[in-house]
Amino acid sequence: METRPFSLTSGSESRHLRIETLTRLRWLAIFGQLAAVLFVAYGLQFSLPVVICLAIIATSAILNVVVELFVPKNLRLEEQPATALLAFDVIQLSALLYFAGGIDNPFAILLLAPVTIAAVSLRSNQIFIIAALVVLSASILTAYHWPLPWRDRELLELAPLYRLALWSALLVATVFICLYAARVAGEKRDLQLALSAAELVLERQNHLSRLDGLAAAAAHELGTPLATIALVSRELSKAKLPDEFSEDIGLLNQEAQRCRTILGRLSSLANERQPPLEQVRLRHFLENVAAPFRQYPVKIEIRLNGDGEEPIVGNDPALSYGLGNFFENAVDFAKNRVILSAKWTTEEVEIDIQDDGPGFPNEILHQIGEPYLRARALRRLKAEPGAGLGLGIFISKTLLERTGAAINFGNLAEGGARIRMRWSRRRIDAART
Incomplete structure (x- = not known):
């Protein structure tokens, strides 16, 4: 009977992201960005560099197509590739925001999405990389960006103090999400591992219970042929045989007795570890x-x-x-x-x-x-x-x-x-x- 070893999935393995999860989220972001750009440019008739924005969105779409064509959907990413893909998402969104008003754009809040994914699925070093990249991007977008798309011949310019407040709010939200989401996700992983350990302990205990019964049954089945071997060896020891055979027959008798003793222990295995009755x-x-x-x-x-x-x-x-x-x-x-x-x-x-x-x-x-x-x-x-x-x-x-x-x-x-x-x-x- 083959039994599973008592082991749990390591913490690093439990953190691995499926590539399909990231590609689906990126497709959702692509369609959302595309809808927003087209609505602002053609629905609201606001001034917006549509070609540049569509080119930026296309880079994300091309990456997704390449990933879906050449990478298995069920692949679980190591932390370095997952960090690289999330970093790409931050840079792509930051580039889009640069031509759409920078930190003044309400959609700048979406910079928190890669941080959240990193906080619940990556280790602290990788979380720090994504969070630092978001803070750096937000800082650049606060100081340098194209004007926020608005009506022709009108310019919406936010006060520097208010712009600084937006940057501060994004910074605080990034830190809070990193700490809070990472803590909650870590506790959930610990709970899942502990529950898995409980399941394995119970399974192992059940295996031991079944093995006790199997051992007793095996001892009972082997008792008859062993008794026959012992009987034949005793009869041979009474016969007149050369001395070199007598010693071997004596050894055979001794080993047969040892086997009987071992089978006796197996028969009472349940008595030693558990109550003899159910x-x-x-x-x-x-x-x-x-x-x-x-x-x-x-x-x-x-x-x-x-x-x-x-x-x-x-x-x-x-x-x-x-x-x-x-x-x-x-x-x-x-x-x-x-x-x-x-x-x-x-x-x-x-x-x-x-x-x-x-x-x-x-x-x-x-x-x-x-x-x-x-x-x-x-x-x-x-x-x-x-x-x-x-x-x-x-x-x-x-x-x-x-x-x-x-x-x-x-x-x-x-x-x-x-x-x-x-x-x-x-x-x-x-x-x-």
């Missing part, structure tokens, strides 16, 4: 969660308190992984003790994990569960400098929420962290499903 009582489920950490130098307590019949928990990989990861974090941060407690009623099941470690920092308590959360004030893994907390908690929280859990992170009054999870009894009780 449905177990809640106490046994919690004991299986805590079992891998019993050898740690931390005291582990399991407390149960319920009203009515004890819940029956199904073999859900999302539940096992999510709860196990939370418990592992508690063991890592604890000084002396971790308490895993469960309470239930006929309507609700609640599981608490408490440790006596440093607890969650108050300043980031409301952010716990967000992906890629890092801060100097984060809890330190056994006081290790630079330890982070974020993606693992996010994955576990996402998986548990898919099982219907409501999760609350907090600190104990006496010190230490507490994670409280609540389920509807109907969602967690396998006996009712």
Whole structure:
């Protein structure tokens, strides 16, 4: 069985722009520019160098035609080619504005379009290049440009102070878009990567569950031919054979016994990693969660308190992984003790994990569960400098929420962290499903 490696698309790959996206946006800009030029020149009858403007628009159209003819539509651009194409769009629009009034033209605001695309799809270095080019173009268009198209024998001249205000507004908008759009796009990419990680963890857990069953089945199927081999080798060892064969037969008996031992382990693989049955009582489920950490130098307590019949928990990989990861974090941060407690009623099941470690920092308590959360004030893994907390908690929280859990992170009054999870009894009780 082939399994996918546990890997995510890197940040650089997730930023790559499709060439088709840029060409479509450029066609939209071309038709918009063409319509504006023709309307101003022939609809409003304003004075405008139509031939020059159409030539500038044609350069953009020629580039698009070349790209569509010779570049695959599904190509994802590296950051340098994407930056070059966006820089071309800035220069082309600036040239058009130069002959159409410069910064005085209301359509100068469209210089922000390439900045926005760069902010949501490129890295900071490339964003800076596009933003600097826009600011430089706006500065030139403020000082040098042809008159704004207007009625014959009339000249619309803006005051220098107002023109400076337009330049300042464009500069502020450029900086704001770079910071704001880049931040929002970065958070979205982080969230997508974290969700992908959660999906891969759940898939891997499901693979492990299936492999346990396959291993047990394989052990059962191989048991019969192995028993035959062992029987034949024992019979041969009783026969009178030359000494050189006796040693080989003894080795064959020894290896057959080793195979039987290995198959015995495979048969009980599910018992070692998971509950032996698909449905177990809640106490046994919690004991299986805590079992891998019993050898740690931390005291582990399991407390149960319920009203009515004890819940029956199904073999859900999302539940096992999510709860196990939370418990592992508690063991890592604890000084002396971790308490895993469960309470239930006929309507609700609640599981608490408490440790006596440093607890969650108050300043980031409301952010716990967000992906890629890092801060100097984060809890330190056994006081290790630079330890982070974020993606693992996010994955576990996402998986548990898919099982219907409501999760609350907090600190104990006496010190230490507490994670409280609540389920509807109907969602967690396998006996009712």
